[in-house]
Amino acid sequence: xxxxxxxxxxxxxxxxxxxxxxxxxxxxxxxxxxxxxxxxxxxxxxxxxxxxxxxxxxxxxxxxxxxxxxxxxxxxxxxxxxxxxxxxxxxxxxxxxxxxxxxxxxxxxxxxxxxxxxxxxxxxxxxxxxxxxxxxxxxxxxxxxxxxxxxxxxxxxxxxxxxxxxxxxxxxxxxxxxxxxxxxxxxxxxxxxxxxxxxxxxxxxxxxxxxxxxxxxxxxxxxxxxxxxxxxxxxxxxxxxxxxxxxxxxxxxxxxxxx
Amino acid sequence: xxxxxxxxxxxxxxxxxxxxxxxxxxxxxxxxxxxxxxxxxxxxxxxxxxxxxxxxxxxxxxxxxxxxxxxxxxxxxxxxxxxxxxxxxxxxxxxxxxxxxxxxxxxxxxxxxxxxxxxxxxxxxxxxxxxxxxxxxxxxxxxxxxxxxxxxxxxxxxxxxxxxxxxxxxxxxxxxxxxxxxxxxxxxxxxxxxxxxxxxxxxxxxxxxxxxxxxxxxxxxxxxxxxxxxxxxxxxxxxxxxxxxxxxxxxxxxxxxxx
Numbered sequence: 001x002x003x004x005x006x007x008x009x010x011x012x013x014x015x016x017x018x019x020x021x022x023x024x025x026x027x028x029x030x031x032x033x034x035x036x037x038x039x040x041x042x043x044x045x046x047x048x049x050x051x052x053x054x055x056x057x058x059x060x061x062x063x064x065x066x067x068x069x070x071x072x073x074x075x076x077x078x079x080x081x082x083x084x085x086x087x088x089x090x091x092x093x094x095x096x097x098x099x100x101x102x103x104x105x106x107x108x109x110x111x112x113x114x115x116x117x118x119x120x121x122x123x124x125x126x127x128x129x130x131x132x133x134x135x136x137x138x139x140x141x142x143x144x145x146x147x148x149x150x151x152x153x154x155x156x157x158x159x160x161x162x163x164x165x166x167x168x169x170x171x172x173x174x175x176x177x178x179x180x181x182x183x184x185x186x187x188x189x190x191x192x193x194x195x196x197x198x199x200x201x202x203x204x205x206x207x208x209x210x211x212x213x214x215x216x217x218x219x220x221x222x223x224x225x226x227x228x229x230x231x232x233x234x235x236x237x238x239x240x241x242x243x244x245x246x247x248x249x250x251x252x253x254x255x256x257x258x259x
Numbered sequence: 260x261x262x263x264x265x266x267x268x269x270x271x272x273x274x275x276x277x278x279x280x281x282x283x284x285x286x287x288x289x290x291x292x293x294x295x296x297x298x299x300x301x302x303x304x305x306x307x308x309x310x311x312x313x314x315x316x317x318x319x320x321x322x323x324x325x326x327x328x329x330x331x332x333x334x335x336x337x338x339x340x341x342x343x344x345x346x347x348x349x350x351x352x353x354x355x356x357x358x359x360x361x362x363x364x365x366x367x368x369x370x371x372x373x374x375x376x377x378x379x380x381x382x383x384x385x386x387x388x389x390x391x392x393x394x395x396x397x398x399x400x401x402x403x404x405x406x407x408x409x410x411x412x413x414x415x416x417x418x419x420x421x422x423x424x425x426x427x428x429x430x431x432x433x434x435x436x437x438x439x440x441x442x443x444x445x446x447x448x449x450x451x452x453x454x455x456x457x458x459x460x461x462x463x464x465x466x467x468x469x470x471x472x473x474x475x476x477x478x479x480x481x482x483x484x485x486x487x488x489x490x491x492x493x494x495x496x497x498x499x500x501x502x503x504x505x506x507x508x509x510x511x512x513x514x515x516x517x518x
Contacts, residue, residue, distance in 0.1 A: 048340065049347040055315050056509045058348045081307065088308040089317045250315045 215241030474500030
């Protein structure tokens with residue numbers, strides 16, 4: 001599936017039905033053979049159960065979306081349910097932020113992951129079977145260098161409201177340091193106009209897990225006197241480990257897993 | 260809704276459709292006013308998003324199921340999706356167990372929570388709007404004392420397979436110590452015939468959170484030389500805190516929250 005398919009879906013799947021993903025008779029429900037390469041095909045697998053188990057961290061260390069769930073995940077990502085699920089999370093995040101007493105010292109920060117949290121790579125993943133095809137670093141990095149990832153609308157709204165509450169934003173991403181310029185350009189282009197820090201992964205962390213890298217960088221923040229009042233990401237590896245923050249918020253992402 | 264309604268649903272909602280909960284035209288989808296007492300009615304609330312946010316620990320410290328989601332949760336709990344979601348989790352748990360090298364010293368244990376993990380209180384909650392009505396300790400304890408809670412079938416299968424792998428089971432529950440006899444009777448009656456320990460909450464823990472109580476008891480297990488190779492529960496408070504176990508597994512429970 002290419003970008004054309006993405007645009008087709010984006011145009012047609014927007015009737016606001018919360019159940020679009022599971023309408024009987026819809027090809028999504030049939031869960032027929034996907035078009036991705038050879039992945040495990042568990043007969044009778046419920047894609048809804050698979051997605052829930054992924055989001056709750058019960059299924060870990062997975063490589064690709066099961067072939068028969070490719071269409072299901074595609075509809076989910078491009079339809080209304082992904083947006084609604086994201087809004088439910090960012091609304092909770094905002095309620096938490098509004099309950100805080102923000103310090104006058106400017107040391108209250110909220111940690112944002114970038115990919116599938118601040119920026120959406122759905123246009124790219126539409127060409128990759130929405131995660132049904134194995135991760136391809138070459139084509140993904142090419143997409144990143146184009147700097148045209150759209151904002152996740154619910155996350156951008158949260159970002160704006162946090163700033164208005166006096167909370168500063170720290171971006172903490174697994175993107176490598178050599179993608180700093182293109183990342184900051186992309187962020188600014190879609191509305192993330194300011195930040196306290198933009199932390200990218202140094203080569204010194206190569207071979208370390210995402211949990212170890214992100215815990216270490218959050219530890220540095222805390223050591224510098226920052227208070228991490230919130231932390232939002234699409235991967236559990238953004239939210240587990242040490243110094244996770246006062247509260248963590250898990251956005252949906254059924255397309256890929258980072259441990 | 261009473262037990263009659265429970266039996267009605269249990270009889271009729273079993274066609275195996277993974278999408279039963281969200282079939283258009285179904286009253287579940289209409290999300291009309293529930294029959295529970297006054298709870299927040301967010302217009303346009305997606306019950307699917309609410310459930311996902313609860314399961315991912317994004318919505319915490321909640322008291323009752325939103326009124327407009329009462330029917331949705333009832334269908335979910337009594338239909339096939341809850342069973343499928345549970346099976347997805349216990350299958351992952353079994354895969355983890357099968358990957359372990361079990362010690363010959365008999366010190367490998369798996370921690371099981373009881374309510375909504377080993378035993379199901381759905382017959383009781385059917386009379387409580389499936390969590391849409393506020394928690395009523397009197398009627399719940401009356402139900403517990405009847406000792407007729409059915410097993411959660413997927414959990415019972417996991418239990419049997421763990422035993423056959425040589426892993427011992429420790430039940431760790433928030434039920435109070437004075438419910439020991441009725442709890443062990445109920446467990447045995449539905450097929451949980453043996454256990455290494457059955458840990459109930461001592462009055463000394465009163466006022467402590469579930470996370471503190473369960474962490475403390477798990478700490479005692481570890482101090483006694485047990486290795487907690489797995490831990491399964493329906494609440495995040497079963498799985499967070501210290502000594503959670505090598506891996507944790509979160510079963511679904513959209514009916515109530517224990518912090």
